[in-house]
Every structure is written in C-alpha cells, then in structure tokens.
Amino acid sequence: MDPLDIMLNLEKITLYYKPVISADTQLVDGYEVRAYFQENDGTLQSLDWFFEDATIPDDFRIELTHYIHQRALEVFAVQEQSKHLALFYDLRLLVRDNGQSLLTLLESEKIKGLDFKKIIIEIKEAHIPEKMDGIRKFTTYLKTLGIRVAVDVEQRNGSLNRLAMLAPSMIKVDTGFLKDDSLPHLFQDVHHSLGMLSRKIGAALLFKGISSYNQLNYAWRNGGQYYQGSYLKDSQPVFAEENCCQAKIKADFQNFVMFERKKVKAQLDLTNRINGLFKTMLPTIKPGVPYDEMIRSIGKSCSDFVFRVYICNGEGIQLSSNAEKNNKGEWELHQEGRNKNWSWRPFFFENIMRMNVEKKGILSDLYTDIEKTELIRTYSYPISEALYVFLDIPYGYLYEQDGLL
Template structure:
C-alpha cells in the first residue's frame, strides 16, 4: 500500500477497536485503537504505514490525530468507564512534546469527554533520546489525567530499570512467544520478574496477543489483570457487548483455579512428607553425640535420591557446617563453606522467622541454582531455635513428583 493512498484518502481512514477484558469483572474494560483504510473493496491495516520509516513523522502524526478524533467521537457513546488505549510512537511524541496529542484531548474535553479515559501506549525501547526528558513529558501527560502504558515488555531491548523510572500505570506484555511448542525457561523467568516490578511500582499487567487457552492461563497465573487477543475477540469497527466473554472467562478461570489449588495441595502434601522424614531421621541421630558435619553426611546417605546438597546455618545465616555435595562420583565434603553467610539471599531471614514461629519445614519456590544452573527447590527445616537445615532438591526429583514443578 502506497503511503500516498492513506494521506489522500483520510476520509476513508476508520478506527477499529480490539477489546480488552478484565480478570476481576470478566468484562470489557477498554479498547485498543487500531487504524484501517477502505480502498476499493478491501480493508487494509495501517500498521505498515506507521512502521514505514520512509514516511515523514508529520504525516504519521496527522493520520494518528485523525484516528484519535474519530475514535473519541465514537467511544463517547459507550459507558463512561470504558478506556481508550491509543498507540503513540515515542519519538514522534517527543518531537512536538506531545502538544498535538494533548491539544486534541483538551478540545474533546470541552465537548464533555473525560481525558481520564485515555491510556497512551508507548514502546520504551524504541526511544532514541534522553530518558530524563521522556520521563518529564510522561509525568506531565499523567498530571493531565492520561494513563501511561508501556508496551512490548520483555521483548527486544526492554530495560526494566528504565521502565520503572517511567512509572507507567500499565505494563503490556506480548505473549506471542508462548505460541511456540517449547518456549525458553528464561521467558517464564522474565514474566515473573515483570510481575514483581509491576507490584513494586503499582502498575497493572495487561497481556496481549492471547490466541490460545494456555496463553490465557499463563497470563492469569502471572498476575494479569487485563487480557487482549484473538482468543477473546478480534479487532472490529463496532463495539461489543461488555459481557460477551463473561461466561467463557469465568469457566476458564474456574479451571485455572481448580488446577492451581490441586497443585498447591500436592505441594503441601509433599512438604508434610518431607518434614516428617527429616523429623524421624533427626530424632534417630540425636541419640548419638555427633557434630553437624557428621550429621549432614549421615543425612546425605538417607537422602541420596532427594538431595544433591545439604548444609546447616544459624539464625543469622552463617553456616555451622560445610556442604555435603553429590557430584558425578557420589557425595563429597566441601569444608570451605563453613561460616559462609547467606543472609543476603532474598527471603532468607524471613524464612528463618517462618520456621521459628511455625516449627515446620517447607519447600522454597522454584529457582535456578547458582552453581549448577539447574531448576531446584530448597527444603528448609528447623533443627532447633537457633540452627536450621537446608536440603537442596534436584530437578530430577522434582520432575518425578507431581506438583513439585
């Protein structure tokens, strides 16, 4: 499509809308504004026009502004809490300091439109200028009532530190990678990191490009509040019934919740069994006068299938034993770990307090071991008020037991 076909036929440019659904109410909360043009008997996406680097920025802004005006006129007829998500090229936005964008909003405000209904989407890693200047502009736009969404999180050169600096209201995550039969484990780690970032900065997670059920499941499981994609609804020139997918989403969520409850119950049962086994073993060895280095060697013999590393720490995180570690040729002693401190690890002191108060051992979440690189869990167990046992459980054992992965 020739860019001139767009510029000379602005009257044929029309807004299309892709519905965005909420997890809490299972209904439409907003629409992303997309551009289409009717040429002869075909409707064409304006995506190639906006992505064409040979098209001058002022022409793209002109078409963007035309679409925005038409969309606002249309969406005013909808419920007042329906949001309008508007894409803006971040470099074009900075070219005129957002003036043309805000001017349209202020003009429409005079006609009764609430600026607070607009969410401006930008892609942070496309920006080529000074980040502080962008931050100042976005802060100003937010003070005018517009919400900010940063799109394409987790792709290409996304920088979580820069995203946090921009303080967006919404983080938008592309789930197309999950269409692969075996997405990398790193992708799931990135999703988890983004969900933590969103919680820290008070942002809402919106997952887009949901085309199949398992993508929706991962979005729900990783803190998604808003969902968008062909699995729920394709872009349309018309708005839809807000409750169109309510029953579908309720049904899907019920299955997700049932599955997650079963997984947590199974994990709890494994934890109880592991706790009981360690209790029995420690009661047996307490009859003998042995130091902690002897104790972990005895436990290694009993836990040879369940563990690859065992050690004991005090309440401040200092090791009171070395490590006993299972390598290719069996268990070995690593005395050099004696008195190493692990209090710097996330949740370490919180876990110590948890064991002291509840008098029980428990599994950690899944994480990658620093030395081996494999996915593991650690079982933490209170020996007494001041000393705590840590049993690192290998991936092979987790894989063989339902609910541990």
C-alpha cells in the first residue's frame, strides 16, 4: 500500500473503536481508536504499519494522526459519550512539532465542550528515548490538563525505570504470548515487576490481546484492572454497548473464583496433612541425631509425595546434605548441598518469620526446580526455633492431585 495513496484518499479511512472493559464493573469503560483504510475491493487494512514505517515522512504521519484524532473526537462529541477515549500518539513525532498539532486540536475541542478527563493519550514504551526530558515535559503538561497517559509495554523486558519516571495513569501489557495450551502460572513472573510498579505509582494495569478464556484468567490472576481483546469484544465501527460482555465476564469470574477456592483448599489439605505427619513423626526422632540421619528418616516417612529433603538454619545456610529419592525409590545422601546459602530466595526470611510466629509449615507457590527443570512446590517446617526442614514435592505428585497445579 502506497502511503501517498492514503494521504490523497483520507475519506477512505474508517475508524473502529476497541472497547476497554473494567474488571470492577465488567462494563465497557472506554474505547481505543483504531484506523483502517478501505481498499478498492472493499477490504479494510489496518493503518498500524503506517506509523511504524520510519521511511514515511513525518509530515505525512503528523497529518494522518491529526486527521484520525479529529474525526474520533468529533464522533465522540456528537454521540455525547460518557466513557473515555484512548488516542495513540507516536512519541517519535514529538521532536518534529513538540506535540503542538495534538495540543492545538485538544484545546480547540475543549472550547467545543470536550472534557479532558475523558481523554487518554497512549504512547509506546519502545518509542521513549533514553533522554526523556522532552517526553516528561510533554506528558506532565498533559496531566496538568487532566488528560491521562497510558504506556503500551510491547516488550516484556521493557524499562521499568522509564515507566517509573513517566508515572503513567495506565500500563498496557499483552497476553498474546500465552497460548491456549499454556499453563498460566508458568508466566507469573513475567508481569510481576510491572504489577508491583503499577501499584507503587498508582497506575492501572490493562491486559490487551485477550483472545481466549486462558488469557482472561491470566489477566485476572495478575491484577489486571482493565481488559481488551476479541474474546470479550473486538473493535467495531460503532461504540459497543456498555454491558456488551458483562454476563460473559461475570460467568468467567465465577469460574475463576471457584477454581481458586478449589486450589486453596487442596493446598490447605496438603499442608494440614504434612503438619499432622510432622507432629507425630518428630517426637520419634532421637534428640541430637545427626542432620543427615534426620533427613533420611523424614524422607522415608514422606516418600510417597517428596523427592528431596534438607535442613537449613534461620540464616539460610544448609546444615545437612540433600536426601534424594532415586529412581528405585531409595533415599540417597548428596553432600554437595551442605553449606549452601538459600537466603537469596524470594520470601525466604518472610517464610522463616511466619513459621516462627505460626508454629506450622508453609507450602510454596509453584516454581521451576533448577536441577530437575520441572515445576515443584516446597514445603518448609520449623523443627526447632533455629532449624527448618524443607521438603521438595515433585511435579508428578502435584499433577495427580486435584488443585495443586
């Protein structure tokens, strides 16, 4: 498609509006503007490529951006929309006119009655330059006008520092990497940092590209306040009804809650089972017994659901060997684990403190074991005020139990 053909036939551009759904109300909270060009055969082609092609003159891209924004704002005003409207702005054009084209348009629409609080300017994190002074001044000015700023983080390794400095009102992330046959918990750490950052700076987390039940579940479990994608409601040339997918999302949310309750119950049942086992087993272990003898005894008592046992002190130093079950079901000692320091593990000291206070064991989240390269859980239990035993539970056992994966 020739960029010049587009600029000479702006009347062939059709605007679509992609709904943004609120998790709080399950209602449409706003719309993202998308632009398409109608070919001679009637087919519509997305114009996203136009703004990504650096060979297209800046004047063309600025003019097309202005045209799309102006038309969208006019439709928005005529229909007296109460929701918000998200407009994409290419930050790379900022150096060309300092954003004056956009600001002039917004100010002119404000005179006609546009409420700036309904407008979101969306930018891409990948377009943010290393030297951010100009960008920060621009986004700060938008905020002073009451306009919100959203940052689309297309790459999962995007710069958290740049996001923190801009402090947007919304952070957009994509669920497209998560396929239908994937297990959502495998990717929990992918957006953990973004979720933490969004809470610290007061930004809402929006998950886009949701095309399946699995992806909506992932967004729900990872703190998404807003959702967007074809699984809910795809973009269309009119503003979608406010409650267009409320019933669907409510039903899915109910399933999510039921599944999470089932998981929590399964984890509590396993925790209580092991706690009870330790209360009857520990008194049978003679005082002063060597640590390696103790873990071998514990391993044999828990052999049907554990493959590795070891003991650490409160500083994270491993005092025992690793007692590991081999393929024959026999327990062997591996000396290389002794004296390793596990204090670097996330939540290690938090769990130590919890065990000291609650006087009971803790079951970890799912994580990938470095040596076995498979998903496992670890159960930790306080065997004294200074000693803690750790039991690694294999994927095979977790898979067989309902609700532990």
